Amino acid sequence: MLHYPKRIELAALPTPIRPAQRLSDLLGVELLWKRDDLTGATLSGNKVRKLEFLVAEALDAGADTLVTCGGEQSNHCRATAIVAAEQGLRSFLLLRTENPRQPPASEANILLDRLVGAEIRWISHEEYRRRAELFVEVESALRAAGRRPYLIPEGGSTALGAWGYIRCVEELAVQLPQGEPATLVYAAGSGGTGAGLILGVKLLGLNFRVVGVNVCDDRDYFVRAIGSLVEEAIRRFALPVAFVRSEIEIVDGYVGAGYAKSQPAELARLRDVARLEGIVLDPVYTGKAFYGLFTELQRDRHRFGSRIVFIHTGGVFGLFPKSAELAPLLG
Numbered sequence: 001m002l003h004y005p006k007r008i009e010l011a012a013l014p015t016p017i018r019p020a021q022r023l024s025d026l027l028g029v030e031l032l033w034k035r036d037d038l039t040g041a042t043l044s045g046n047k048v049r050k051l052e053f054l055v056a057e058a059l060d061a062g063a064d065t066l067v068t069c070g071g072e073q074s075n076h077c078r079a080t081a082i083v084a085a086e087q088g089l090r091s092f093l094l095l096r097t098e099n100p101r102q103p104p105a106s107e108a109n110i111l112l113d114r115l116v117g118a119e120i121r122w123i124s125h126e127e128y129r130r131r132a133e134l135f136v137e138v139e140s141a142l143r144a145a146g147r148r149p150y151l152i153p154e155g156g157s158t159a160l161g162a163w164g165y166i167r168c169v170e171e172l173a174v175q176l177p178q179g180e181p182a183t184l185v186y187a188a189g190s191g192g193t194g195a196g197l198i199l200g201v202k203l204l205g206l207n208f209r210v211v212g213v214n215v216c217d218d219r220d221y222f223v224r225a226i227g228s229l230v231e232e233a234i235r236r237f238a239l240p241v242a243f244v245r246s247e248i249e250i251v252d253g254y255v256g257a258g259y260a261k262s263q264p265a266e267l268a269r270l271r272d273v274a275r276l277e278g279i280v281l282d283p284v285y286t287g288k289a290f291y292g293l294f295t296e297l298q299r300d301r302h303r304f305g306s307r308i309v310f311i312h313t314g315g316v317f318g319l320f321p322k323s324a325e326l327a328p329l330l331g
């Protein structure tokens with residue numbers, strides 16, 4: 001029995017696990033979808049699991065505004081803005097864009113951010129690199145205005161947020177045949193999902209391997225990012241597990257044209273999965289991670305063992321800004 005920190009219920013849990021029947025036949029492995037895209041409708045994807053713990057802490061601290069940051073089409077920022085509205089709080093988003101003086105159109109995640117009333121400050125890539133300083137600035141400006149901000153780092157990836165994916169592993173332990181090995185494959189963006197999965201497998205003593213496919217930066221970056229989150233969680237919550245960073249498995253090589261930039265082959269794979277399985281991946285995270293998994297399995301179908309669970313972490317709204325790129329692939 002795990003002792004979870006305080007959480008509030010935001011996600012529709014447990015999410016289902018389903019066989020990827022036709023892809024399994026095609027690839028010669030048993031492939032399953034863990035449908036974390038079904039944690040909700042607009043409040044959907046992996047971020048909701050993390051927010052259950054983070055928002056519980058925010059409410060306990062008496063916060064009235066959730067402050068966070070991300071790329072212009074951030075799923076995490078959208079989920080934070082929606083949960084804020086659900087809880088009667090306000091949200092303040094620092095969104096990274098090419099030219100903050102000409103913000104992008106209000107489509108997809110941005111449309112939802114604005115619909116639920118998020119305050120948005122557009123920032124450049126250079127400012128985003130100084131986001132820790134900007135957080136301090138925003139925090140003091142909000143406090144000076146009599147507000148009570150709660151700061152959520154990029155992607156909700158903190159030691160507390162990682163509990164969301166410890167909980168996901170607990171669900172998987174019930175959903176998968178007991179004691180049999182499986183490899184959990186996920187998209188790594190800011191590291192919190194990976195950290196939670198690794199911790200969950202250790203805490204529950206399961207025969208699961210955890211493999212991330214990075215969608216930005218590189219392997220070394222994620223070994224550091226995930227490693228420090230795991231270590232921080234072990235310290236902060238006195239978790240009885242041993243961990244060394246060399247255990248972190250990252251499959252690098254699928255960032256492609258760069259974060260949130262798509263290549264036709266990735267989009268074609270995403271289309272094929274949609275047509276074959278009725279599963280809609282997103283172009284920024286799950287589409288790239290799945291493209292990586294598929295390509296690796298074509299090279300060596302034994303690489304990840306005989307049972308693979310792909311954690312579908314959501315992100316469907318990221319498809320809409322790609323409609324022009326997708327159109328020529330749709331026949």
Ligand SMILES: Cc1ncc(COP(=O)(O)O)c(C=O)c1O
Pocket residue numbers: 045046075076155157187188189190191192193194282285286313314315316
């Ligand atoms: C749809 C989706 N999948 C995966 C990720 C990556 O998760 P994490 O940031 O926990 O590494 C994100 C966010 O970054 C996301 O929005």
